[in-house]
Amino acid sequence: MTQHALMGPEIHIERAEGAYLYGKNDRKILDAISSWWVITHGHCHPKIANAVKAQADKLDQVIFAGFTHEPAERLTEKLLRFTDPLLEFVFYSDSGSTAVEAALKMAIGYHTHTGNPRTKIVALEGGYHGDTFGAMSAGARGVFNKLYEPYLFETTHLPFPAPGKEAKTLQVFKDLLKKEGNNVAALILEPLVLGADGMKIYSPETLKSLHDLCKEYGVLLIADEVMTGFGRTGTKFACEQAGIVPDIMCLSKGLTGGFLPMGATMCSRDIYKAFYKEDRAKTFFHSTSFTGNPLSCAAAVANLDLWDTEPVQQNINDITKAHARARGWFEARPDVAGVRTIGTIFALDIPDSTSGYLSSLGPVLYDFYLEHDVLLRPIGNSVYILPPYCVTQADLDLIYDTLWRSLDFIRDEGQQQAA
Numbered sequence: 001m002t003q004h005a006l007m008g009p010e011i012h013i014e015r016a017e018g019a020y021l022y023g024k025n026d027r028k029i030l031d032a033i034s035s036w037w038v039i040t041h042g043h044c045h046p047k048i049a050n051a052v053k054a055q056a057d058k059l060d061q062v063i064f065a066g067f068t069h070e071p072a073e074r075l076t077e078k079l080l081r082f083t084d085p086l087l088e089f090v091f092y093s094d095s096g097s098t099a100v101e102a103a104l105k106m107a108i109g110y111h112t113h114t115g116n117p118r119t120k121i122v123a124l125e126g127g128y129h130g131d132t133f134g135a136m137s138a139g140a141r142g143v144f145n146k147l148y149e150p151y152l153f154e155t156t157h158l159p160f161p162a163p164g165k166e167a168k169t170l171q172v173f174k175d176l177l178k179k180e181g182n183n184v185a186a187l188i189l190e191p192l193v194l195g196a197d198g199m200k201i202y203s204p205e206t207l208k209s210l211h212d213l214c215k216e217y218g219v220l221l222i223a224d225e226v227m228t229g230f231g232r233t234g235t236k237f238a239c240e241q242a243g244i245v246p247d248i249m250c251l252s253k254g255l256t257g258g259f260l261p262m263g264a265t266m267c268s269r270d271i272y273k274a275f276y277k278e279d280r281a282k283t284f285f286h287s288t289s290f291t292g293n294p295l296s297c298a299a300a301v302a303n304l305d306l307w308d309t310e311p312v313q314q315n316i317n318d319i320t321k322a323h324a325r326a327r328g329w330f331e332a333r334p335d336v337a338g339v340r341t342i343g344t345i346f347a348l349d350i351p352d353s354t355s356g357y358l359s360s361l362g363p364v365l366y367d368f369y370l371e372h373d374v375l376l377r378p379i380g381n382s383v384y385i386l387p388p389y390c391v392t393q394a395d396l397d398l399i400y401d402t403l404w405r406s407l408d409f410i411r412d413e414g415q416q417q418a419a
């Protein structure tokens, strides 16, 4: 995601603590996007760091096929308690993309092994599920993957249920299901927020209706909570707001509090059972070398402990309230559109003739923010804030103020060019 021919030198970071990154000469940068949406409690949280240090002295890595270990067992126990009881099984991997790949394989295998093979995957227009080939296939087609399009499997994309356009999305899905519902294996979606598409938000009611249609036609719902999971949208998982439980749920990023790479694909008993046969050919054939890595598991256990022992939900609620207040200020500006918030996520668009990921505004704004020692990484002409939960009100005020000044800067530049 870095065009080296155009970008300046990378910023060298030496250490991190809480909401801050520290570079050379003790330069302090406020991490307003949680280092690509992974850090939840704050950088280098001592309880997670200590758990990983303790684990490092005991067991570093062991094959996780036919073998098991304490951190994985403890994590599984805790994760099953942290998520809905219908999600009874978990498959560990090492990133969001691998969690999605495993989910797609589970969905396809489920239908085949239960005697009704289905081939079609349905997804949301604008969706992003990672950069491996299965994940790219499920994701939106665009500048990110245009080059690889001939190699991607065909996916049907439903129109994005933008506010006011939900009925269209549901109708397209209904029509598809009526026509070829018995060939649709799964609907994969990012619940409530399309992150990489510029933090586009849709309603819990629509998510619920999509879920209900899936149930009616025996289509598995894969909720990709890689970004939304672990509190980003205000609740532990975005699906909770729609009162639904997906058949398969993908987790990563916040699973270890962002400390170490890890992915998890959770599924219902029915899906597990489809592979649980005295027939080797029906094994769930998927492996990643570092699946169930003990250090990652220890970090994830410590993360879940923090949810039990620290006021994580209170911090999330405080950020949610602060964003809601800031929303009012930004909505009053005539030079922005689509000011939106959900939980700890705040986003707005700056109308621009070159909207989309390649908008020329993105790099200009990115440089502006870094000059002010705030890490914000616009997606095209959309700017979003997604801070770690340890962020203080003073930190948030600094982020809003920097965003406000960047809008003034863009407005004044535009006026100068027009003059």
Ligand SMILES: Cc1ncc(COP(=O)(O)O)c(C=O)c1O
Binding pocket: 095, 096, 097, 098, 100, 128, 129, 130, 131, 190, 195, 196, 224, 225, 226, 227, 228, 252, 253
């Ligand atoms: C919703 C979603 N799914 C999957 C991924 C891919 O995760 P990873 O980059 O860990 O492979 C991302 C990454 O941003 C994501 O936002």
